[in-house]
Amino acid sequence: MAVEVILPKVDMVMETGTFVEWLKQEGQQVVKGEPLFTILTDKAAIEIESPASGILAGVSAKPNDVIPVSETIAYILAPGERQPERRSGASAAGAATSAVPAETPAGAVVIGPSAFPAAPAGKVRASPVARRMAAELGLNLNTLSGRGPRGRIQRADVAAAVETRAAIRPSGMPALQIPLPDARRKEVIPLTGARKIIAQRMAYSAATAPHITLSLHVDMSEATHLRTRLLEKIEQSTGQRLSFTAILVRAVAAVLPHHPFINASLNVEEIICWEDVHLGIATSLKDYLIVPVIRQAQTKNLEQLVVVLADLVERARSHRLSPAEMSGSTFTISNLGMFGIESFTAIINPPESAILAVGKIVERQAAGENGLVLKPMMNLTLSADHRVIDGAAAASFLAELKATLENPYLLL
Amino acid sequence: MSDQKKREITYLEAVREAMVQEMRSDPDVFLMGEDIGVYGGAFGASQGMLEEFGPERIRETPISEEAIAGAATGAAMMGMRPIIEIMFMDFVTLAMDQLANQAAKIRFMFGGHTSVPLVCRAPAGSGTGAAAQHCQSLEAWFVHAPGIKVVAPSTPYDAKGLLVTSIRDNNPVLFMEHKLLYRTKGHVPEDLYSIPFGQAEVKRPGRDLTVIAYSNMVVRALEAAEILAAEKIEIEVVDPRTLKPLDEATLMASVCKTGRVLIVHEAPITGGFGGELAALIAGGEAFDYLDAPIRRLAGRDIPIPYNRTLERATVPQVEDIVAAARTLAKEGK
Numbered sequence: 001m002a003v004e005v006i007l008p009k010v011d012m013v014m015e016t017g018t019f020v021e022w023l024k025q026e027g028q029q030v031v032k033g034e035p036l037f038t039i040l041t042d043k044a045a046i047e048i049e050s051p052a053s054g055i056l057a058g059v060s061a062k063p064n065d066v067i068p069v070s071e072t073i074a075y076i077l078a079p080g081e082r083q084p085e086r087r088s089g090a091s092a093a094g095a096a097t098s099a100v101p102a103e104t105p106a107g108a109v110v111i112g113p114s115a116f117p118a119a120p121a122g123k124v125r126a127s128p129v130a131r132r133m134a135a136e137l138g139l140n141l142n143t144l145s146g147r148g149p150r151g152r153i154q155r156a157d158v159a160a161a162v163e164t165r166a167a168i169r170p171s172g173m174p175a176l177q178i179p180l181p182d183a184r185r186k187e188v189i190p191l192t193g194a195r196k197i198i199a200q201r202m203a204y205s206a207a208t209a210p211h212i213t214l215s216l217h218v219d220m221s222e223a224t225h226l227r228t229r230l231l232e233k234i235e236q237s238t239g240q241r242l243s244f245t246a247i248l249v250r251a252v253a254a255v256l257p258h259h260p261f262i263n264a265s266l267n268v269e270e271i272i273c274w275e276d277v278h279l280g281i282a283t284s285l286k287d288y289l290i291v292p293v294i295r296q297a298q299t300k301n302l303e304q305l306v307v308v309l310a311d312l313v314e315r316a317r318s319h320r321l322s323p324a325e326m327s328g329s330t331f332t333i334s335n336l337g338m339f340g341i342e343s344f345t346a347i348i349n350p351p352e353s354a355i356l357a358v359g360k361i362v363e364r365q366a367a368g369e370n371g372l373v374l375k376p377m378m379n380l381t382l383s384a385d386h387r388v389i390d391g392a393a394a395a396s397f398l399a400e401l402k403a404t405l406e407n408p409y410l411l412l
Numbered sequence: 413m414s415d416q417k418k419r420e421i422t423y424l425e426a427v428r429e430a431m432v433q434e435m436r437s438d439p440d441v442f443l444m445g446e447d448i449g450v451y452g453g454a455f456g457a458s459q460g461m462l463e464e465f466g467p468e469r470i471r472e473t474p475i476s477e478e479a480i481a482g483a484a485t486g487a488a489m490m491g492m493r494p495i496i497e498i499m500f501m502d503f504v505t506l507a508m509d510q511l512a513n514q515a516a517k518i519r520f521m522f523g524g525h526t527s528v529p530l531v532c533r534a535p536a537g538s539g540t541g542a543a544a545q546h547c548q549s550l551e552a553w554f555v556h557a558p559g560i561k562v563v564a565p566s567t568p569y570d571a572k573g574l575l576v577t578s579i580r581d582n583n584p585v586l587f588m589e590h591k592l593l594y595r596t597k598g599h600v601p602e603d604l605y606s607i608p609f610g611q612a613e614v615k616r617p618g619r620d621l622t623v624i625a626y627s628n629m630v631v632r633a634l635e636a637a638e639i640l641a642a643e644k645i646e647i648e649v650v651d652p653r654t655l656k657p658l659d660e661a662t663l664m665a666s667v668c669k670t671g672r673v674l675i676v677h678e679a680p681i682t683g684g685f686g687g688e689l690a691a692l693i694a695g696g697e698a699f700d701y702l703d704a705p706i707r708r709l710a711g712r713d714i715p716i717p718y719n720r721t722l723e724r725a726t727v728p729q730v731e732d733i734v735a736a737a738r739t740l741a742k743e744g745k
Contacts, residue, residue, distance in 0.1 A: 127702055127704060127744070128700050128701070128702040128703075129701050132700040148704070149743060149744065152744060154703050155671060155744075157744070
């Protein structure tokens with residue numbers, strides 16, 4: 001029996017997914033459970049496993065196609081089996097559907113009717129009303145993606161683009177038509193998936209949450225000692241190396257419950273202070289950022305955090321995190337130390353009300369008992385939503401975090 | 413007054429009432445055709461009229477459509493206002509020289525010194541199992557002959573009001589009556605009234621898609637609209653009522669509103685009136701409002717089969733309109 005390969009629903013609210021790439025070639029043997037293709041949801045790129053073993057055939061999805069959930073995008077066939085005729089939703093009443101040619105030589109596979117020729121170079125498929133709207137709004141049709149047949153840009157696509165652009169623009173500000181430079185274009189990338197969500201949320205956050213930023217240096221001498229002392233032991237028990245990130249996560253998770261407004265969300269007319277500390281760890285992948293979430297971090301000890309962190313980061317890098325594991329954080333830690341960044345400010349990840357930006361640990365001159373000495377120092381910068389958090393409250397959180405990291409034995 | 417409001421009669425009775433009332437008020441109006449006297453017409457349109465108006469004004473003719481049309485053209489030039497009944501629209505092919513070459517051109521060729529106020533009533537359409545020579549819808553032939561007006565009412569109300577206007581018009585009018593409409597009922601005032609030519613009517617408003625249909629296809633489009641409404645697809649059914657002159661403004665406004673249009677007629681798709689409508693829309697104000705290609709749903713390019721199943725499959729049915737409208741309404745949404 002031919003098994004349909006469908007675009008899966010990997011998220012409760014998902015309606016479409018953007019196809020990224022096939023990890024197997026058409027006509028190739030695949031094994032059930034093997035990674036078969038990658039899709040981009042609103043949140044992340046995800047690898048999808050093959051639903052069956054057999055030969056991949058009838059591949060219709062192409063990179064950047066936006067495909068409705070449950071649509072068949074290929075088949076897995078048994079050896080010698082023919083691909084079933086694809087159900088066509090687009091043929092008008094009474095119109096005859098084109099016949100699928102019989103077995104073609106050399107194991108070639110029949111291409112489904114959705115394989116339409118691309119629009120000629122320099123031309124865009126767009127309905128007349130979409131063209132008129134785009135012209136009136138000053139939108140470049142080349143920057144839009146169409147959901148109509150053959151990728152035709154229709155009214156709904158232009159309307160969606162307008163909405164998106166309005167969403168990533170601070171509210172109340174007029175749409176600025178800033179002329180684009182007269183330069184040759186290397187590539188035009190539609191704003192979709194994770195990039196679009198990031199764009200919308202960052203602009204929303206920057207425009208609606210008045211940010212205050214507070215910064216201090218933490219002496220990481222004791223934390224370094226602690227790490228050295230525990231490194232081998234934790235590696236024996238967990239197989240993972242203890243990182244400064246894990247120590248920092250443990251400290252934040254221990255301190256946050258004492259500062260309810262830092263672990264809170266502004267929701268229309270109310271402030272919700274969260275009992276749980278769901279810690280988002282901003283993680284940079286090759287071309288975009290994801291935020292895997294450690295649930296109820298306040299209940300986990302250092303060893304448990306080491307294990308959870310290693311697992312999340314490893315699966316994030318191989319695109320195997322589920323959308324649920326990348327959403328719902330109540331506070332975010334962003335660390336750019338590995339790039340040599342010593343300090344920076346971050347934009348709050350809504351609906352959270354604060355975010356901690358962590359810099360590289362660097363040897364700095366500091367006052368010791370016998371004059372100036374070099375100490376491993378780390379910069380922490382807290383961005384806080386001033387609607388929820390007063391300066392003193394933010395300072396109090398940072399101060400306690402500093403005290404904890406400088407005397408990490410408090411975490412015992 | 414309230415009785416008057418509620419009065420419902422059939423399409424066939426509405427056609428008869430228009431003829432009778434016009435004949436009572438204008439002695440120049442008379443009816444000519446095959447079997448229209450004692451027999452009352454092949455479909456019963458002229459039942460009782462011989463008794464009221466006598467054989468001078470209800471004139472039985474030999475079986476010769478050319479003679480009927482020719483005699484009517486001559487009578488019209490001499491000041492009479494003849495109505496001719498062509499038993500089946502298919503037989504009008506025999507009268508085409510008189511209608512298309514003579515009646516249509518005389519007023520033009522004589523510099524307006526004479527006119528040809530004749531009405532050619534023609535029962536059209538399939539669905540009765542009457543096979544290929546008794547089922548055609550030949551409106552496109554007449555639309556293509558300058559000088560002839562073409563009327564295709566879909567309701568009893570429109571049938572009466574437009575037939576009155578046809579009789580009073582000073583030009584030849586092809587009045588198309590779909591045989592399946594004859595038994596449909598609707599509100600028709602007893603008083604004499606007329607509906608001007610060139611006024612389309614929105615038979616059902618909707619936001620998602622415009623369906624342009626005339627004659628019996630209006631009835632099917634309205635049925636389809638009910639089914640689609642249950643799926644939250646609101647189609648707007650627009651009936652041009654007169655194909656020539658055509659109310660372009662109403663059609664255009666509807667397409668501008670919905671951005672999508674399905675044109676439905678029973679006649680074969682190739683060379684059908686739908687192509688003309690499509691070209692007008694694509695070339696007009698509505699172009700900039702189109703969000704999907706203009707689509708046509710029409711009869712297949714074959715003679716109407718006698719076999720019931722094949723006859724049904726040849727012309728658009730309610731389910732075909734539903735499917736085509738659904739596909740078009742969802743395209744790209």
